[in-house]
Amino acid sequence: MAESLLSLRINGEAVSTAAPSHWTLLEVLRYRLDLIGSKQGCDKGDCGACTVQINGEPVLACLTLAATAQRGEVRTVEGLSWAPEASQGCHPLQDAFDRWDAAQCGFCTPGILMAAEALLRKRAAVVTRDEVREALAGNLCRCTGYTKIIDAVVDASEVVFGQRGDESTDDSAQQTGS
């Protein structure tokens, strides 16, 4: 099938590439632009491993036609490194995931980072564990059991927006059973 020309904006840069018109954004990112951070998991919207942001909203690249992604600003996990809040090429969320061992196999991590980044940006405050659970409800992780992922996102929000007040944090103890 004939390829059509796409004009996308990805991580702040204008990108032009040719791709078959039935390709998804995920296919264009991975197989035309070598942006392989966004992962191809279930490929039908169940797992969230392909999560990217379009105009700041976390969406599924596997269910976004590349042609329709031309309407907005696409942001992938690669773009986190040069976010204003990043230091030494590492976003506070990535740093927190490292410190909390929130990634095991790491396949779901890019998608989770993009969903979590949108949460932190929209809330612009220290987030609660319930808010993190809700925001990440479309991202499956088969390794960690989620506890450390939630720990890491809450921690990152504390790093970016200041320390938590007197709100209870004891449900982490319940979660781990410790």
Place this chain on the structure above:
Amino acid sequence: MLRLPQFGVELPETVDAVVALLRDNPSARIVAGGTDILPNLKHRLDEPPKLISLAMVRELRTIELDASGEGSDLVIGAGMTLTEVSEHPLVREHFPSLAKAAGLVASPLIRNMGTIGGNLNLDTRCRYVNQTHFWRQALGGGCLKSEGNVCHVVPKGRNCVAAMSSDCVPVLISQGAVIEQVGTANEAGKRSVPAGEYFRADGLRHTVREDGELTVAIRLPLPSTPRRSAYAKWSVRQSIDFPLVSVALRFDLDQDSPHGVVQGLTVVAGVLGAKPRLVTKLDDALGKKLSDPALSRIVSERVHKQCKPLENVPFEAPYRRQMLAVYTRRAIEALTAD
């Protein structure tokens, strides 16, 4: 990896352009958020030569009050995302059960993409249909709704019983919503269809939408009397899943209080067959107080009696039937919480 079949993509910017494209390309399919049709195409349930995307049609993306008619209506553009519908202050104020249903669809990521128009027109689903082509071949070549000619849910059945699985539809019917269609093959080129008349008991073609039609808006008449409404959904996980049981309830009361007297009620159940079921014979529930335990008993008993789930989605039908009554009772009890 699930590849899409080959197709061309059109990106019209106006409703008129969409209607013209639909007229000129009878086999084209509409794609709004893409979260329903793209997995179905990846599963080869259809191979349209062309997709008409609504992504660039700005006029579908409004929510506003319209007081031009007899009463006031809330008009929701079909292109509003489910996230936007669930969070919108006017929806939350006037139609809390719709805000709840829209907020329970799938996952936050899918709600950021999927639209209310798409959820309304969501294709029916069945455990024997929404699988890969390979899976269906292993079953012996599909079924009535895919590439076969048998039904695996109702042996020897000739009528597809795939389930209407939209969270918003039972609520829209219960709230008296009206579907605004354009591109209709009539003189006006448009029509308004009450949500209660929009669905058909045929899983292959479960709405009265004409091939050339586009849903542009959903019109909801604002309540003129006190009303309490609920939507209850049971699914295995609290996220991502389609409902296995769903019920929308609407109580019109003499006052907005748990002790308000029920003057009218509407109960609509989904995920049975292709058509949502309006529960009937509820007259002896009228005149009872919302907080009266007899009310929730009567309504959940009628729901259980009239709604007979099929083995078209996961979990045993008798269990789902039981859960439908349980979730109905709990939803009514939750309405009396304050």
